Amino acid sequence: MTKKLTLTVLLLCVSMMLVFAGGAQEEAKPLGAAVEPKVVRITGQSWMIQKILIEEAAERFMKDHPDVKVEILTYAEDSVISNYAIDWSRGKTPVDIAIVQGAQFAAQFVARDLIYNFDDELDFFTGDFTRDKFVGVGLESSKIQGVTYEIPLITEAYALVINNKMFEEAGLVDAKGNPLVPKTWDEFYQFAKKLHKVQGGVVVQQGASLQWSVTNTYAMLLATLRGARGTVYGDDGVSISFDNPEFREILRIWKKGADEGVFSKEMYGDHFAGRNSLMANKLAMLVDSGSRWIEGASTLGKESVTVIPFPGADTNGSYGWGTGIIIPKASPAPNLAMQFIKEQLLGQEVQTGTVNQYGKMPALLKYFEMAEDPEWAVMKTIADASGAPPTYKEFSKFQKATPPILQNFLDGRLTLDQAINEFEALVKSLDKSTI
Amino acid sequence: MYSASVAGRILNEWLIPHKRSVILKRTQNLDHRRKVKASMGVIFTFPAFLFIFTFMIYPLFTSFYYSFTDYNYVYDKKPVFAGLKNYISAFSDKDFIVTMKNTAVFASSYFVLVMLLGLIIALMLFSFKKGTGFFRTCIFMPIVVPISLAAILFNWVFAENFGLLNFIIGDVLNLQQFTRGWLTSRSTAMGTIVLVTIWSTVGFQTILFLAGLQSISTDILEAAKIDGANALQTITRVILPNLRETYVITGIWAILTGLKVFVQPSVMTGGSPGNATRVMYMHIYDNAFEYFEMGYATALGFILSIIILIFSLINLRINVKEDD
Numbered sequence: 001m002t003k004k005l006t007l008t009v010l011l012l013c014v015s016m017m018l019v020f021a022g023g024a025q026e027e028a029k030p031l032g033a034a035v036e037p038k039v040v041r042i043t044g045q046s047w048m049i050q051k052i053l054i055e056e057a058a059e060r061f062m063k064d065h066p067d068v069k070v071e072i073l074t075y076a077e078d079s080v081i082s083n084y085a086i087d088w089s090r091g092k093t094p095v096d097i098a099i100v101q102g103a104q105f106a107a108q109f110v111a112r113d114l115i116y117n118f119d120d121e122l123d124f125f126t127g128d129f130t131r132d133k134f135v136g137v138g139l140e141s142s143k144i145q146g147v148t149y150e151i152p153l154i155t156e157a158y159a160l161v162i163n164n165k166m167f168e169e170a171g172l173v174d175a176k177g178n179p180l181v182p183k184t185w186d187e188f189y190q191f192a193k194k195l196h197k198v199q200g201g202v203v204v205q206q207g208a209s210l211q212w213s214v215t216n217t218y219a220m221l222l223a224t225l226r227g228a229r230g231t232v233y234g235d236d237g238v239s240i241s242f243d244n245p246e247f248r249e250i251l252r253i254w255k256k257g258a259d260e261g262v263f264s265k266e267m268y269g270d271h272f273a274g275r276n277s278l279m280a281n282k283l284a285m286l287v288d289s290g291s292r293w294i295e296g297a298s299t300l301g302k303e304s305v306t307v308i309p310f311p312g313a314d315t316n317g318s319y320g321w322g323t324g325i326i327i328p329k330a331s332p333a334p335n336l337a338m339q340f341i342k343e344q345l346l347g348q349e350v351q352t353g354t355v356n357q358y359g360k361m362p363a364l365l366k367y368f369e370m371a372e373d374p375e376w377a378v379m380k381t382i383a384d385a386s387g388a389p390p391t392y393k394e395f396s397k398f399q400k401a402t403p404p405i406l407q408n409f410l411d412g413r414l415t416l417d418q419a420i421n422e423f424e425a426l427v428k429s430l431d432k433s434t435i
Numbered sequence: 436m437y438s439a440s441v442a443g444r445i446l447n448e449w450l451i452p453h454k455r456s457v458i459l460k461r462t463q464n465l466d467h468r469r470k471v472k473a474s475m476g477v478i479f480t481f482p483a484f485l486f487i488f489t490f491m492i493y494p495l496f497t498s499f500y501y502s503f504t505d506y507n508y509v510y511d512k513k514p515v516f517a518g519l520k521n522y523i524s525a526f527s528d529k530d531f532i533v534t535m536k537n538t539a540v541f542a543s544s545y546f547v548l549v550m551l552l553g554l555i556i557a558l559m560l561f562s563f564k565k566g567t568g569f570f571r572t573c574i575f576m577p578i579v580v581p582i583s584l585a586a587i588l589f590n591w592v593f594a595e596n597f598g599l600l601n602f603i604i605g606d607v608l609n610l611q612q613f614t615r616g617w618l619t620s621r622s623t624a625m626g627t628i629v630l631v632t633i634w635s636t637v638g639f640q641t642i643l644f645l646a647g648l649q650s651i652s653t654d655i656l657e658a659a660k661i662d663g664a665n666a667l668q669t670i671t672r673v674i675l676p677n678l679r680e681t682y683v684i685t686g687i688w689a690i691l692t693g694l695k696v697f698v699q700p701s702v703m704t705g706g707s708p709g710n711a712t713r714v715m716y717m718h719i720y721d722n723a724f725e726y727f728e729m730g731y732a733t734a735l736g737f738i739l740s741i742i743i744l745i746f747s748l749i750n751l752r753i754n755v756k757e758d759d
Contacts, residue, residue: 079724079725082509108509108510108727111509111510112509112510200605200611201605201611201612201614202601202606203595203596206596213705213707214704214705214707215705264595264596265616265619266594266595266616266619268616268618268619268704268705268708269590269619269624269703269705269706269707269708269712270594270618270703270704270705273594273595273596276591276594276597277596277597280596282596283596393510394726396725396726397726400721403705403707404706404709404710404713407707407708407709408710411621411708411709
């Protein structure tokens with residue numbers, strides 16, 4: 001009897017396991033349900049929900065369409081969205097819209113045909129939303145092999161955020177009192193040296209902080225390469241190339257600045273450290289996302305902080321990217337989702353609100369005119385010239401492996417040649433196919 | 436005679452069989468009850484069994500299988516059996532070797548410090564009976580702070596340009612020569628992470644030691660006193676040998692905490708400068724959730740588990756004697 005019962009329990013366990021573990025995979029549905037439900041579920045990280053003003057957009061949408069409900073879910077980090085792929089491949093989804101950072105992140109879903117493309121599948125680019133109306137780099141970062149899988153909501157680009165007052169004190173202003181813009185990296189170093197202040201062995205004013213963090217070094221490298229050469233790629237047009245005279249010179253200058261303490265290493269482990277130093281009024285120059293200037297301005301006042309191009313960024317561009325939305329094919333309401341995106345997320349309130357409040361640049365060009373501060377004209381120039389990151393299948397390995405190489409070089413553990421060779425070897429080892 | 440034979444007949448023909456049947460019935464009832472009891476036992480343990488099976492046994496065996504496969508869970512449709520490839524690759528993976536060394540440095544320094552400090556603090560709290568409430572609270576307080584939050588807070592304390600520690604050392608104490616980038620310098624980054632972990636966990640270790648100290652019989656302590664043992668002798672010859680069972684628990688806990696370190700370096704340094712503070716779990720996490728290489732990541736996870744098991748067994752071997 002007991003044996004039988006134990007066996008039954010075991011069988012029950014195994015059958016329940018099978019229920020939990022899987023079952024047959026369902027085919028993804030074609031373009032939503034026959035009659036779409038009146039609910040749109042959107043998910044994003046908490047900063048996205050806050051800075052892209054999702055809650056306000058949802059309220060307005062529900063007010064305009066009383067029969068529709070917008071549900072907002074927050075996800076902690078990117079792997080949560082990666083795990084949605086399991087549901088999506090079974091034709092189920094807890095969300096209709098997911099906010100993600102760039103097509104390079106969306107590539108994993110494209111590989112399994114889990115998300116819509118906005119070109120021929122959803123026919124998004126019509127009316128007020130034709131391609132020419134979008135900021136170039138935002139749209140570029142939304143494409144995989146020329147097909148748009150993400151609609152950008154905000155765009156960002158690397159730039160040089162400076163403390164105006166420190167520039168004035170150091171005499172780094174023109175006749176009109178405008179801050180001088182460093183044209184070369186050597187000039188950038190000279191500026192930093194002038195701005196750097198040490199009293200009794202303690203740094204009281206840091207010359208410059210560059211985004212050498214474990215999370216964003218890749219972006220700093222791509223921004224610098226683009227600014228120096230107008231492209232990040234080598235002769236094959238696919239592989240990121242580090243072995244060139246311009247980048248070697250930049251690395252030499254970075255090392256000199258780091259050795260002298262003029263360039264801070266504070267961002268090694270904490271990519272916010274530079275921004276925090278800026279806000280603490282201890283930093284003169286910060287190479288980071290251009291949106292940092294408004295964060296500094298919110299603390300120090302708009303007259304104290306501004307944004308200018310780092311060497312080459314105004315002519316050759318920088319590293320730019322878009323944060324946008326993807327729609328899973330498992331969504332029963334893709335048309336309602338698109339309506340929400342067009343009416344609200346790409347609407348005036350969200351697009352101008354996010355730039356004026358949080359410094360996240362709009363995805364549509366027309367909203368730059370409605371941005372309150374003149375700095376956005378500078379950022380638009382940089383963004384227009386900028387390039388999106390490659391959509392390599394193994395781009396995350398590039399992101400993870402570049403910081404140790406750069407930091408080992410800056411700390412004197414690698415020579416310049418060794419560092420360049422390691423960068424090159426890394427790029428060579430990556431699977432650079434897109435899907 | 437008659438009555439005896441009647442009685443015998445009654446006994447033989449009626450009472451004994453009746454008793455037998457009663458006994459048989461009772462035995463059958465007992466058997467039935469036992470069976471019901473056993474069945475009830477199985478039924479009541481079923482939820483726990485299901486939970487353990489679903490969330491522990493099944494994942495354990497599945498992941499063990501995955502560790503022998505090539506499986507990128509985003510790009511591959513299903514795992515492909517690869518034999519020992521992942522285990523062999525691990526030992527030729529330069530990054531993994533570096534993280535093993537870093538984990539060893541962290542775990543060994545953490546183990547020694549947390550065991551010593553936990554014991555010393557527990558001894559102090561055990562010895563001084565009066566006015567220890569405040570100190571107990573101070574020592575136990577960090578336990579309630581989530582380690583991730585503590586790591587973020589200490590990031591601000593140890594920051595180079597705007598950090599509290601450098602402000603105190605440089606501006607308040609005027610000892611500028613001692614200010615530095617605590618988390619950006621290779622000579623101090625790992626030590627700083629160890630210190631934060633000690634701050635966060637020493638309270639728990641102290642509780643365990645204190646419980647061990649309180650379980651020592653007062654007779655033994657009094658006997659030592661009568662025999663003329665001074666404080667140091669009481670500690671070294673009476674108290675410490677009697678804490679052997681506590682060492683087993685505290686030791687295993689410290690080994691686990693040391694080798695499983697992940698949150699503190701992830702939040703405080705992200706493995707920087709260079710790879711100086713990158714630990715095994717960070718490498719496993721990246722392979723699993725950044726590169727989606729679940730097969731390789733599970734193999735690395737099992738290697739770490741084996742290392743933890745070996746050190747835990749060594750700890751047991753040292754601290755548990757046969758007569759225990």
